[in-house]
Amino acid sequence: MINIDIGATAIAILTLFGIYSLMAISLNLEYGIAGVPNFGQALFVSIGAYTAGITYTRVLPLLAGLESVHPCGPTMGQALQLRSEIMAAQPLAGFINLGLTFLIAAIVSGAVGFAVSYVTLRLKEEWFLALVLLVGGETVRIVVRGADDFICSHNGISGVAQPFYFLRDPHSSSLLFMLLCLALALVAYVYSQRLAHSPYGRMLKGLRENEDVTRGLGKGISLARAQIMLIGSAIAAVGGVLFALNTGFVNTNDYVVNLTLDIWVMVVLGGIGNNRGALLGAALIAILDRFTQVGAIALNMSGSEIEFNYVRFIAFGLILLLMLRYRPTGLLPESRLTTNAHDVVRRAIGASNQPPTPSRHRDGGHPKHQGGGAMRET
Amino acid sequence: MPPALLTTSLVNSIQIGSLYALMALGITLTFSVMKLPNFAHADYFTAGAYAALIVSLSGAQNPIAIMSAAFLVGALTALLSHLAVFKPLESREVSLYTLILASFAVGLIIRYILFTMADYFNLFDLRIGIPLQVLYREGFLILSNIFAWVVPTTIALVILLTLLLNATPLGREMRALANNINLARVIGIPVERVKNSTWLLVGGLAGVAGALWSLQTAVNPLMGWAAIISVFAAAILGGLSSFSGTIIGAYVVAFSENTVILFLNYSFGLDLAYKPAIPFIIIIAVLLIRPGGFTQLLKRGGKLQR
Numbered sequence A: 001m002i003n004i005d006i007g008a009t010a011i012a013i014l015t016l017f018g019i020y021s022l023m024a025i026s027l028n029l030e031y032g033i034a035g036v037p038n039f040g041q042a043l044f045v046s047i048g049a050y051t052a053g054i055t056y057t058r059v060l061p062l063l064a065g066l067e068s069v070h071p072c073g074p075t076m077g078q079a080l081q082l083r084s085e086i087m088a089a090q091p092l093a094g095f096i097n098l099g100l101t102f103l104i105a106a107i108v109s110g111a112v113g114f115a116v117s118y119v120t121l122r123l124k125e126e127w128f129l130a131l132v133l134l135v136g137g138e139t140v141r142i143v144v145r146g147a148d149d150f151i152c153s154h155n156g157i158s159g160v161a162q163p164f165y166f167l168r169d170p171h172s173s174s175l176l177f178m179l180l181c182l183a184l185a186l187v188a189y190v191y192s193q194r195l196a197h198s199p200y201g202r203m204l205k206g207l208r209e210n211e212d213v214t215r216g217l218g219k220g221i222s223l224a225r226a227q228i229m230l231i232g233s234a235i236a237a238v239g240g241v242l243f244a245l246n247t248g249f250v251n252t253n254d255y256v257v258n259l260t261l262d263i264w265v266m267v268v269l270g271g272i273g274n275n276r277g278a279l280l281g282a283a284l285i286a287i288l289d290r291f292t293q294v295g296a297i298a299l300n301m302s303g304s305e306i307e308f309n310y311v312r313f314i315a316f317g318l319i320l321l322l323m324l325r326y327r328p329t330g331l332l333p334e335s336r337l338t339t340n341a342h343d344v345v346r347r348a349i350g351a352s353n354q355p356p357t358p359s360r361h362r363d364g365g366h367p368k369h370q371g372g373g374a375m376r377e378t
Numbered sequence B: 001m002p003p004a005l006l007t008t009s010l011v012n013s014i015q016i017g018s019l020y021a022l023m024a025l026g027i028t029l030t031f032s033v034m035k036l037p038n039f040a041h042a043d044y045f046t047a048g049a050y051a052a053l054i055v056s057l058s059g060a061q062n063p064i065a066i067m068s069a070a071f072l073v074g075a076l077t078a079l080l081s082h083l084a085v086f087k088p089l090e091s092r093e094v095s096l097y098t099l100i101l102a103s104f105a106v107g108l109i110i111r112y113i114l115f116t117m118a119d120y121f122n123l124f125d126l127r128i129g130i131p132l133q134v135l136y137r138e139g140f141l142i143l144s145n146i147f148a149w150v151v152p153t154t155i156a157l158v159i160l161l162t163l164l165l166n167a168t169p170l171g172r173e174m175r176a177l178a179n180n181i182n183l184a185r186v187i188g189i190p191v192e193r194v195k196n197s198t199w200l201l202v203g204g205l206a207g208v209a210g211a212l213w214s215l216q217t218a219v220n221p222l223m224g225w226a227a228i229i230s231v232f233a234a235a236i237l238g239g240l241s242s243f244s245g246t247i248i249g250a251y252v253v254a255f256s257e258n259t260v261i262l263f264l265n266y267s268f269g270l271d272l273a274y275k276p277a278i279p280f281i282i283i284i285a286v287l288l289i290r291p292g293g294f295t296q297l298l299k300r301g302g303k304l305q306r
Helices: A005-035 A039-064 A075-090 A092-120 A127-146 A163-167 A170-196 A197-209 A209-215 A219-248 A257-270 A275-301 A310-328 A340-349 B003-033 B041-057 B062-089 B096-122 B146-168 B167-179 B181-186 B191-216 B223-237 B243-268 B277-289 B293-297
Strands: B134-138 B140-142
Touching: A005 A039, A005 A170, A005 A219, A005 A257, A005 A275, A039 A075, A039 A092, A039 A219, A039 A257, A075 A092, A075 A163, A092 A127, A092 A163, A127 A257, A127 B041, A127 B096, A127 B223, A127 B277, A163 A170, A170 A197, A170 A219, A170 A275, A197 A219, A257 A275, A257 A310, A257 B096, A257 B277, A275 A310, A310 B062, A310 B096, A310 B191, B003 B041, B003 B140, B003 B146, B003 B167, B003 B191, B003 B223, B003 B243, B003 B277, B041 B062, B041 B096, B041 B191, B041 B223, B062 B096, B062 B146, B062 B191, B096 B223, B134 B146, B140 B146, B146 B167, B146 B191, B146 B243, B167 B181, B167 B191, B181 B191, B191 B223, B223 B243, B223 B277, B223 B293, B243 B277, B243 B293
Parallel strands: none
Antiparallel strands: B134 B140
């Protein structure tokens, strides 16, 4: 039998929940609210992780007042030891380094997202953006893996310690790290809720529903799309930094298309267009993730030949297909959009409290593509 | 660039380009007839490769038998994914993004079923039981028996496909679906039957490509996914609508990945690690400059040409 430390398991799940929430909120802002199909989430998450890999090897020693050692090749072990010593002995340098990492990651990722969204303007069909993002993510990953000096090609960077490592006590340091992840997720959630319920958020939803109408109402749609990509990508990169710190190493193999799909599963499962749904999806996937890890160990110990980690991906694929087929609105469907003015008017005319059912989201997608209409004909 | 290397890389370009062509034709066909950019296509290819490997390991070394098994497995996988996933979703008229997402999920499921199987039966990175032989040697030009299987098979399949598309009732019906599915339904074309046949054809082509690929390199569950970007680049060069454009596109992509990168490496010292960026650059460039690919370049309108 395996002993499960309930406290440690809870901390691990909640940490993962915080990290996944950031990623899911980011995709929900982009696709759920603004309708930009980001099939390259792994790219933006990986930008965060690669930034952490670079700052931990190049910036951290400078902050600690020591000479940096080349992280790859023959000096790899020495560089790893240097990082660990600094993280253990100089918490201040660690925190400043982490702050810088968040900042650089968010700026770089946001800039990439902003630039990518401008590509859409020139694309003939909208799904090309999905292709560009997907292919871009894979290409960046393969090139980074092939390049020697960046994050040590396929070896990756290990010893990317989380900032509370100096406490020495694994329990309290991981507890504090969990709180950091949850705090950042909370900030992102509050921000995205405010954004979704602001006039700007309603404009984004209008953009999602019908681009031409939104443009006709005098809104600058290309800038709006670029802005939401900037915000979403920055949030995803922050999630990526935390993801790397949580696993302790940066390796290109973690940022494959499967990660993008995981994030899509969270959003589709929770409810497209609903930030609370994104949180619910992130929580469920974090629990499932942990469960499959425990299951894999238990299965291996019981002598089974089946690798449980593969079963995890099959299960995720099935969840996605079943949700798309039977409950496209997700577990928490997007609520009806109301404004204060709307409520006031309804009360004034004494309308019944039976709102008409929203027409959107019969398929969790975008009505402009529905039907055998325009999209299928062109 | 030394002539020996140049010749070898050109032979490689033709061999790999042929395999890209077989896969990319399937993507073009799915996109034209079904209006679906199918990312699970890569995994029909892998399924075919595994079918070929298993047949070969079980004793049959006849390439025809191996390819037939791969065709069958690829075709059935594709048909199953249509009947179980795409058809019910299409009947609910979901958005294109939902379909793309579903095709990802289908690919994921096939890929990890293959992983589980390969893990259970120890089938990682095995080679098919047909040994590599040199058939022809003239100066720097070396042709192997694998080349002799890959290229003629591709040419034969492309000719058959062209005939099927242009000279049979099924081909005519497929083109009708590609043009206007509602009109096709109204004039009495059995839409569902034509779609099923198209899926069988598309999956079978991918399966054969997988079998041919397994002649040249070891089989693993990620091989299809590793090729998908290049294959999409080829299909996009063909404008996702033209057969000849897709075939030219496949050879252009293979040529850039094998010969051009070596040339750049020799002349400008470009690191070979940047090879995977080539199909990406092709995709971005085509989508931004000429979204219609070669079709648009040749100024011929219309859908699904030969």
